[in-house]
Amino acid sequence: MKRKRLTRILVEGTDEFVESLVEEAVSEYDITIDKDPEKSLVMLKNSDSVSNQPFYSGEVLVTECSVTVEGSSGFGVVMGERPDKAFAIAVIDAIFNADLPPADRWKTRLLEEEEKIDQKHYKEAAMAARTKVNFDTMEGYDDQDD
Amino acid sequence: MGYVAVTGGQEAIEQADNLSLFYRTRNVSTLLNPEMIENQMRLLVDRVMGEGGLYAPEYAAIALKQAEGDPLEAVFLMRAYRSTLTRNYYSHTIDTGDMRVIRRISASFKDIPGGQMLGPTNDYTHRLLQFSLREENERELQNFVEDYGFTEYVEGEITFPKVADLLREQGLIANHDNHEEKEEPFDLTRNKLTYPSTRSARLQALARGETGALTSFAYSSMRGFGVVHPTVGELRVGYAAVTIPYPFSEDEEDGMYIGEVLLTEVETINSFSQNDDNNDVQFSVGYGLTMGQNEVKGIAMSILDRSLETSGEAPAQDEEFVLSHIDSVESYGFVSHLKLPHYITFQSKLDRIRQAQDHKSSNEGEEDYAGTK
Numbered sequence: 001m002k003r004k005r006l007t008r009i010l011v012e013g014t015d016e017f018v019e020s021l022v023e024e025a026v027s028e029y030d031i032t033i034d035k036d037p038e039k040s041l042v043m044l045k046n047s048d049s050v051s052n053q054p055f056y057s058g059e060v061l062v063t064e065c066s067v068t069v070e071g072s073s074g075f076g077v078v079m080g081e082r083p084d085k086a087f088a089i090a091v092i093d094a095i096f097n098a099d100l101p102p103a104d105r106w107k108t109r110l111l112e113e114e115e116k117i118d119q120k121h122y123k124e125a126a127m128a129a130r131t132k133v134n135f136d137t138m139e140g141y142d143d144q145d146d
Numbered sequence: 147m148g149y150v151a152v153t154g155g156q157e158a159i160e161q162a163d164n165l166s167l168f169y170r171t172r173n174v175s176t177l178l179n180p181e182m183i184e185n186q187m188r189l190l191v192d193r194v195m196g197e198g199g200l201y202a203p204e205y206a207a208i209a210l211k212q213a214e215g216d217p218l219e220a221v222f223l224m225r226a227y228r229s230t231l232t233r234n235y236y237s238h239t240i241d242t243g244d245m246r247v248i249r250r251i252s253a254s255f256k257d258i259p260g261g262q263m264l265g266p267t268n269d270y271t272h273r274l275l276q277f278s279l280r281e282e283n284e285r286e287l288q289n290f291v292e293d294y295g296f297t298e299y300v301e302g303e304i305t306f307p308k309v310a311d312l313l314r315e316q317g318l319i320a321n322h323d324n325h326e327e328k329e330e331p332f333d334l335t336r337n338k339l340t341y342p343s344t345r346s347a348r349l350q351a352l353a354r355g356e357t358g359a360l361t362s363f364a365y366s367s368m369r370g371f372g373v374v375h376p377t378v379g380e381l382r383v384g385y386a387a388v389t390i391p392y393p394f395s396e397d398e399e400d401g402m403y404i405g406e407v408l409l410t411e412v413e414t415i416n417s418f419s420q421n422d423d424n425n426d427v428q429f430s431v432g433y434g435l436t437m438g439q440n441e442v443k444g445i446a447m448s449i450l451d452r453s454l455e456t457s458g459e460a461p462a463q464d465e466e467f468v469l470s471h472i473d474s475v476e477s478y479g480f481v482s483h484l485k486l487p488h489y490i491t492f493q494s495k496l497d498r499i500r501q502a503q504d505h506k507s508s509n510e511g512e513e514d515y516a517g518t519k
Contacts, residue, residue, distance in 0.1 A: 004389055008403040041233040042390055042404065044201070045331065046240050048349055048433040049310045049413050050451070054239050055331045055346035057353045057435055058195075059228065060388065061202035062235075062404055073394055077235070079405030080204060097394075121246055125304045127295065128248045131264040135256045 001110065006096065010089045011078050013113040021106055022088040025069070025095055028102070034073070035066040037083035065090045072098035150490040170214055183207035192408070192438020193217060197474050198224030199335070199354040201407050201437050218356075218478040225475050235390040238401055239328075242411050242435075243311070245384035246304050249439075253378040254415055260306035265383060266439070309380035310413045310431060319415075319429045341466045348469060352450055353435055355472035357443040363472070364446035367453045367462035374453040374462070376414035376432055383410045383439050410436045412444035416452050430455070 010018055025031070041059040048055060064077040065086040074094025076086040096103045171177075184191055184207035194206040198221045206224060213219035249265020252258050264270070313319045332347035339347055352360065368375045386409050389401035412434035418427050432452030434444040453462045461467050471477060 003392055004401045004403050008387070011403055011405050039231055040235075041200075041228065041231050042235045042237055042388070043233055043333070044237050044240060044388065044407065046242065046435055048345075048435070048451075049308065050431050050433045051345055053329050053331075053346060055349040055353075056333055056335075057240075057350070057409075058199040058201060058437055059233065059335075060237075060404075060407060061200060061205065061231075064234065075393055075402070077390065077402060077404050079388070079407075080202065121304060122302060123295070124248065125246065125302055128263050128265050129302060131249075132261045133264050135262070137256070 001096075001107070003093075003096075005114075006110065007089060007093075009110050009114045009117065010092060011085070012117045015085065017109075017113050018085060018088045018092070021102070021109070022091050024102060025091050029069050029095075029100070031091055031094075032068040033065070033087075034068055035064070037063050037065040037076075037086045039063055039081060042077075062086075067091055067094055069094035070098045070100060152487045152489065178211055180204065180207040180211050183210050189439060190217065192436075192440050193357055193443075194220045194224060196437035196440055196443065197221040197354060197356055198228065200224050200228045218474050221356075221474050222478060235393075237404075238389045238391065240386050240388060240407075240409075242382070242384075242386055242409060243308050244305050245382065245386040245409065245411075246406070247306050247382055247384040249383040250306055250380065251378070252309055252380050255309065255379075258309055258380070259312065260303055306382075308382075308413070313379070313415075313429065317426060317428070319431050339469060341469075343465060343469065348454060348465065349433070349435075349451065351469045351472065352447045353437075355443075355447070356474035356477065357440060357446075359472040359474070359477070360443055360446040360450060363462050363468055364449035364453075367449055367460065372453050372460040372462040373456050373458060374416060374432070374449050376416045376449060376452065378445060379413045379415040379431070381410070381412045381441060381444065383408070383441070385409075408438050410434075410439055410441055410444040412441070412448045414445065414448040414452065 040062055042062050043059050044057045045054050046057045047053065060079055061081065062077050062079055063082050063086040064075070065083070066076075067074045067087070067090040069091060072094050074090040074092070074097060076089030076091070076093060078085045078089060092106075184203050187207075187210065188203075190210060191203050191206045194209060194217055195201050195203065197217070198206065198209075200206075202224075205227065206220065209220035209223040209227075210217070212223060247263065247265075249267060250258075250260070250263050252262060256262075310319060329344075329346065332344045332350065334347055334350050339351065343351075364374075366372060385406040387406055388404050390404055391398050392400040392402050412432075414432040414434070416430045416432060418429045430452060432448035432450075434447030434449075434451065436444045436447065450462060450468055453460075454465050454468060456463055
């Protein structure tokens with residue numbers, strides 16, 4: 001599983017789900033915290049439609065954390081003030097980097113959580129789709145009255 | 147003349163803080179939880195985040211509580227807090243074409259691929275004060291949310307093509323040169339803005355500009371002090387995924403997903419002109435992007451973006467005039483500072499007016515003498 005996909009599941013997945021994975025990891029391995037969860041900033045880069053060149057649109061608050069598990073580094077970062085989530089992502093990232101057994105064991109659960117995230121997004125899209133509109137121009141409206 | 151500092155007043159300042167707290171809380175029956183602001187004042191929260199240049203809804207809500215609802219003060223607090231944090235990462239370029247759209251309208255085309263969605267808006271509702279809000283029932287609202295949120299799980303469209311891209315395909319607006327090397331954007335949080343600026347600097351300044359100031363300047367252009375009066379090609383509101391490069395990898399594309407940001411993106415279509423490169427006649431486009439749902443600011447930004455590309459004598463065409471006066475922390479701070487002690491400055495003005503009066507009265511005496519009244 002690509003890192004981007006894995007981290008999307010961990011960031012958007014419920015806290016309970018991510019904590020359940022971390023609890024397993026903590027019970028099986030010694031985890032060294034290299035950098036305690038701390039707040040920092042990420043600068044957002046966007047591209048404008050006119051020039052197709054990048055510009056900075058503002059910053060976003062994140063919480064980041066680094067750990068080591070079985071000699072492998074792991075890094076966690078998530079938007080907002082969420083130290084527990086940042087730690088959890090770092091631990092899971094380290095386990096995947098080290099290719100430890102839980103990485104393979106968790107695969108089905110991760111895919112199930114991804115399915116729930118997608119469903120949530122489809123539901124939100126379905127609610128927005130209720131507001132679909134067809135505007136008609138009223139050209140010739142007066143003529144119809146004649 | 148330089149500034150002269152004042153001292154003293156510590157006790158009074160502490161008491162002023164206490165008095166502010168007293169006025170904020172004296173008639174309170176229910177304490178305002180920042181979570182209430184975050185969830186029930188979302189447009190205000192979005193505005194404060196955008197003008198503060200910091201996407202952090204929870205902190206914008208705290209800032210608004212602390213500022214007793216004053217958006218300018220709340221933005222100041224956000225900027226001040228932001229300055230205490232380190233910036234460790236830059237995101238990959240966010241693709242707004244892939245955003246999860248919750249609102250998408252076009253004033254130019256009634257039929258756009260994927261259709262128009264009104265989304266959450268009050269554009270078409272009567273502006274009647276809803277006195278029923280005084281007696282909103284929590285249980286009824288919960289039932290509404292549950293009923294409204296119940297939808298069948300249907301795999302449908304979440305992302306939609308951009309109208310500007312469709313126009314570009316038809317040759318109605320200029321094509322991008324996708325092979326063109328990407329320039330490193332200017333960062334006005336680290337560098338002083340100088341004029342003429344670069345396009346990236348201008349867009350960054352507009353994106354964190356004050357909503358009211360942007361709207362006023364854009365309005366001036368449409369009213370006649372300028373040449374830009376566009377049609378909204380597309381206004382979209384949605385959630386865009388943010389990724390950053392993985393710090394333990396040398397592969398730039400090995401990204402980490404960090405969450406989604408709600409953005410408003412506006413592309414306005416303006417008058418057409420001849421393309422210098424191929425002599426085709428094409429529409430010119432204005433671009434606006436704001437944090438959260440802040441549609442008027444997005445439209446205003448796109449107008450000013452376009453206006454600053456035109457030449458003329460109108461204020462909205464003057465880059466230095468527009469960009470130097472849209473930042474709320476700078477304008478709010480500068481106007482506010484007039485409240486602080488200026489005793490020495492004013493004393494020198496007093497000295498000068500007295501000297502002038504003395505000079506005038508002595509001159510008047512001479513005139514009287516010359517006139518032999």
